[in-house]
Amino acid sequence: MQTAHSANEANYLTYKGKYKGLLGWIFSTDHKRIGLLYLYSILTMFSVGVLLGLAMKFELLAPGKTIMEAQTYNSAFTVHGVIMIFMVVIPGLPAVFGNIMLPIMIGAKDVAFPKLNLLSWWLYVLGVILVLAALMFGSGAPDTGWTFYAPYSFKSGTNLLPAVFGAFVLGFSSILTGLNFLVTIHRLRCPGMKWTKMPLFVWTLYGTAWIQLLATPVVGITLVLVALERMFGIGVFDPALGGDPVLYQHLFWIYSHPAVYVMILPAMGAISEIIPTFSQKQIFGYKAIIASTMAIAFVGYLVWGHHMFTAGMSGTAQYYFSLLTFIVAIPSAIKVFNWISTMYKGSINVQTPLYWAASFVFVFLIGGLSGLVLGALATDIYVHDTAFVVAHFHYIVFGGTGFAFFAAAHYWFPKIYGRMYDKGWANTGWLVFFIGFLALYTPMFYLGMMGMPRRYYDYLDEFHSGNILSTFGSWIMVTGLVIIVVNLVRSARKGEPAEMNPWHSKTLEWTVSSPPPVENFDELPVIAEDDGPYNYK
Amino acid sequence: MYSPEVTQASNFVQGVDTAFLVILGISFFFLIVLTVVMIYFIYKYNRKRNPVATQIHGNTTLEIIWTVVPFLLTMVMFYYGWAGWKPMQKAPKDSMEITVYGRMWNFSFEYENGKRTDTLFLPKDQPIKLNLVAMDVLHSLYIPAFRVKQDMVPGMENNFMWFEPQREGIFELYCAEYCGLQHSYMYTYVKVMEENEFTDWLVDTTQVAALDIESPTATGKRIMQNIGCFACHSLDGSKLVGPSFKGIWGEEHTVVTGKETRQVLVDEEYIKSSIYDPNEDVVEGFSKGLMLSYRGQLSDDDITNIVEYLKTLK
Amino acid sequence: MSEEKHHIVPYRVYIIVLLALLALTFASIGITSIELGEYTVAGALIFACIKSFLVLTYFMHLKYDKKYIRAMVVFVFVIFVVMIVITFLDYLYR
């Protein structure tokens, strides 16, 4: 894959093993190569998702039919949601940067079960193929929304089975990644790497892995039941046979709410690495951030019902879920405060990753605070299932996870490829992207407050102006994306060779050469008593 | 919707809007302060101005403060959210009850005296309780101006919502839960009238009388409009979710019964069975399970009228 | 790390546990055949819980394993119970 590389000893990119060429990648059990496999496959799926997003926005440019039929639109947001959630942001940071960096950051040579790691990627690919098969063959792409709500998901005439099954396989892949990380963190920390010396990114991966492990099987079995319902009519969620559609929603959100923390926790971890590095300063409140990570992971299990305030739950349950939703917001607040305090009296080196990190904090604030509007009972009744929710989760999923992903990509890029990107283009890309983002999603808050329901193919004239702005925003943003990606791809091949530690960071991955050698460390590192991941002197 | 003309359209507007203001107020405060502080730090402690960082490990007092203060604030927000929502839970005893049927993809409203409409007509200043009945899949009844929304769940008992309209006018009513192909067309209007105007409308016998003298054809068409057949069946030959009604009478249709395919003649009996047991004979090229039985909603007389109307569609 | 020391559980322990499990099984069949009304469910579940406790501690060696594994198992069961309790906040008060 990598051609010209001047490093004299073999690094993981140039190393030649039993297999040659492409096979040397797709059969490699090296965690770094697997990480890159994930990166490329996730980016491929991501572009499909983006194209669908753009198509939807184009359709909404004007009321009535613009470019597609209602059926196409309904399939578009379903497939867009499934791809973005199950194939992009859930595996995103853990499977890409977690895989590449986690073992190095804790001073290990690989993850605990390298073969299982490769299997996870293969399962990911299998899941992707199954979902794509649902699009191309049979009776049309699924049109149920990514939530597969019963009973419509039994009624829809579209090709749902492979999609549901694909989502199940993707869930399994995610479970195996989580399991692998947990064992790795428990067993393979290098000597002296106590729990309280682990980098925060590793801590967030640890919390994330628990969620993946314990929440995913619930949605797994739920999806299996939907499939069985469609095949045999077992009646479990079918109101005609006595089933309760609301119970389906409970089970779905028991997983899918914790899943949103699977998306955001590693993102927060990446930000917790970047801010101290570019401030050249000890992270503020290391233990508080760890505690908040674990608190989010745990309390996140208890609040799923806030997606169901209008679903017909009992008043008691609504009261309770709303209350806990507010509790889960507090650890996130703690993190934000600690990040900002870390910058206080730092020596801030303003580089591309810091732009991304700072804009992450900004969009995460908007996304998170709008989550509070949704968590309150009275206001959620009003804006539930409107464009407001769509704005909330794009701000936080894609503003949060997406921005953190780009922050991490620009931060670790020199380590991963051993080359530096063009900083000017990287900053330009960020700026265009950021402006586009604001223009794309801010109007949706307004539209939601005006009462425009989501998943609407067509809308009344009164919502026109907001939608025009939003569609323009999508075009600006995609321009930014193209700049960023082109810059990174070019730099990965032709950029200046990068130093070992260009940002003067203190975590272990910066103590190995760029790109890292095959075995990561010749000799396992030993962490001294007064050493630590953020010990800037 | 937040335009000044429609404020106070129902008794819940006040509570919901207060919650909005409180939460948005706190949110904007934090958003602005934190963003400004962050940008200021990046500027002030820039490497050029501050070449050496001062190492600070943390501060327990601060940690406690910024745990407790947001906690208290969230409880305030929770309180307002709760206060605006609480009254929605229980309908007053003297509410006027209206049954709402939601099906793919239209609403119909049935009043206590049996009158059925496809638009919701309401008297001002009178508590209204809507009993929600979903015929096929989930729908959600959403009237933004009244700040109310409730999912309509098939098979659920005691599925209701209530409110008291407090302003005359015409408001939008949407289906807010995704329900398939024409979800975005599943909307209608609410018309709020003065009490006596409404009573006149409700007992308006001229319409009922007109029904009797009018031809069954016209009656059939009205019934079909009110109950929403045209969401799925067109009159002009175009294929929607179901087959078009154009020229349907007396045609030979290919249907699938169980596993076998056979030809049927569209006659009175076939139409009746198509309405009562739509999934017995499924027209070739269409999916089973979309059209659901109207047994209990349409009487035999209604169907006779529908048939008369269908006969005229050449 | 390869020379972990195993706790070798004597056969006797296994046999006693099996006998206890069988006894509990028959006891629970016995107790549910009496009409206890609502308590039947509770009774049967209590027996099942005791049985699973035995299986976990002895057959699955939790008693002899490191503490944190035990903590994890407890944590998982707690999460599961909490999940059920919360769901019932809906169904009990509907």
Place this chain on the structure above:
Amino acid sequence: MENNANGEHVHYDAEASKIGMWLFIFTELLLFGGLFLIYSVYRFKNPEAFHLAAEELNTSIGALNTVLLLISSMTIAMSTTTLLLKKKGATLGLLAITIIIGIVFLVNKYFEWGVKFDHGIWPGSEHLLNDFSQGEILFFGLYFVMTGLHALHIIIGLAIIVAAIIRIRKGTVHENRAALLENAGLYWHLVDLIWIFLFPLFYLIT
């Protein structure tokens, strides 16, 4: 590990594979956990119907299967002890017994389901849909899904045990490298654990 430069095997870490197995068991527990959640909700909503439907099930077969699984759990637990005491023959014998019991369990299950099918009860069958109440339909839906999934786990468990037997005979699993056998044991106990709850919930609460 083919790609590791020094070509050395991953070092053997029994603790790691044990945690790995436990974590896997946790996901399995929650997989069934979801079903138990559904069961408890529907039972709560349809107490009479569940009561009635449970009478259709044959408590004796259920009890027999419980006893079988418990015994097999003991035999596989003992096989670790024998392995550590270096009694390879006894280990293989105990594992063989476990497998036989597992198969007998499946045969019983086969007949039990067969009887239901003969009575015209299977998911979506005419008889079930026309002559039973909604609660009973739910009961049987859950019954088939949960016992079916459990049977699937028995089959997987059997496969793991067979793998352990092969490895023991080849000598790659021995007293110093017992992880595979221990994990097979853990998995088999999980299957037992789930049955311990399935049995009272479906057969006893009548």
